Amino acid sequence: MTDTRAPSSIVVHETLPVRVVIGPGARDAVPDEVARLGAQRVLLVVTRSAADAGDRLADALGSRLAARFDRPAAHTPVPVTEEAMRLVTGEGIDGVVALGGGSAVGLAKAVAARTGVPQVAVPTTYAGSEVTPVLGETENGVKTTRRDPALAPGTVVYDPELTVSMSPGLTRTSAVNALAHAVEALWAPDATAVTDGLATESVLGILTALPEVLADPADLGARGRLQSAAWLAGLCLAQTRMGLHHQLAHVLGGAFDLPHAELHTLLLAHVMAYDLPAAPAAAARLDRIAGPDPVAAVAALARAHDGPTTLRDLGVPREGLRGIAERVVAQPYPNPRTPDLESLTALLEAAWRG
Numbered sequence: 001m002t003d004t005r006a007p008s009s010i011v012v013h014e015t016l017p018v019r020v021v022i023g024p025g026a027r028d029a030v031p032d033e034v035a036r037l038g039a040q041r042v043l044l045v046v047t048r049s050a051a052d053a054g055d056r057l058a059d060a061l062g063s064r065l066a067a068r069f070d071r072p073a074a075h076t077p078v079p080v081t082e083e084a085m086r087l088v089t090g091e092g093i094d095g096v097v098a099l100g101g102g103s104a105v106g107l108a109k110a111v112a113a114r115t116g117v118p119q120v121a122v123p124t125t126y127a128g129s130e131v132t133p134v135l136g137e138t139e140n141g142v143k144t145t146r147r148d149p150a151l152a153p154g155t156v157v158y159d160p161e162l163t164v165s166m167s168p169g170l171t172r173t174s175a176v177n178a179l180a181h182a183v184e185a186l187w188a189p190d191a192t193a194v195t196d197g198l199a200t201e202s203v204l205g206i207l208t209a210l211p212e213v214l215a216d217p218a219d220l221g222a223r224g225r226l227q228s229a230a231w232l233a234g235l236c237l238a239q240t241r242m243g244l245h246h247q248l249a250h251v252l253g254g255a256f257d258l259p260h261a262e263l264h265t266l267l268l269a270h271v272m273a274y275d276l277p278a279a280p281a282a283a284a285r286l287d288r289i290a291g292p293d294p295v296a297a298v299a300a301l302a303r304a305h306d307g308p309t310t311l312r313d314l315g316v317p318r319e320g321l322r323g324i325a326e327r328v329v330a331q332p333y334p335n336p337r338t339p340d341l342e343s344l345t346a347l348l349e350a351a352w353r354g
Helices: 026-036 048-064 078-091 102-115 168-186 193-215 220-239 244-256 260-278 280-290 294-303 318-330 341-353
Strands: 019-022 042-046 065-069 095-100 119-123 134-139 142-147 155-158
Touching (some): 026 048, 026 095, 026 119, 042 078, 048 065, 065 078, 078 134, 134 244, 155 220, 168 220, 168 260, 193 280, 260 294, 280 294
Parallel strands (some): 019 155
Antiparallel strands (some): 134 142
């Protein structure tokens, strides 16, 4: 029998072999997970915001802890990785544990990319990169990304108790960062029934749990639901190709050293307004979840942030916007609407003004 399907109708879905331990108190399982991966001399990478939890984890690791690095930076700058690698080489590191947000996870991935050592990721925000095979690194103001299944941590430990110390502002922006992963997966060229299901459940979970967490930061049940929804968003990021939203975040973040979560938060509604007319299936799905105007719903979440809500607030020079648009148009990520210089500059202008 002749197969008459067009090649474009064939999709490939790949699931990474990542082990997930989740629930209140799950951080106590980290030493056992390190042992399961066979690591004897561990580098512990900790963001400054997770310093107290890092102290407790260092004690729990005991003799397996060979070194600790407390200076990961946003966008994984290559010079910072080189600094960490001097520790890795000098201490005979054979495993890495990341505790914190995307900066810690990114640095651990960069170390693993250079050495092949196993990783355990313990995220304290909703960044999602802990379940992806993607690494973005910045050098000389340019952020480049690569994708390789070997970059995904072997174990991810989700403990909602570790998110309680997040400020309301970071809680909001980190969750909207996760929301962006799920939203963009809905119009990805390689979306499947699985990623559509993950993204739908993630968007619903974030939009319902985030207001509950912001209203009652001590509500561990709501925090657990939000963390689970962010996990699903990370899986979307792992299994689909990123589009215009993530490309803008990468180019802007690398060029101007911008805070990752706040940048995602202020960009998302603008990119949704730009792309949804060209993505009717994604638009219909978001309408069912978020109401008749999902762009307005996301914009309201972003505007309520008690911090920078525009590119101007973040210090991006207006005269630099067209150059950013030119870089994106020159090598666009797959996107339902092919960006052109004028419309993309207008999008950036809107994000600059707010």
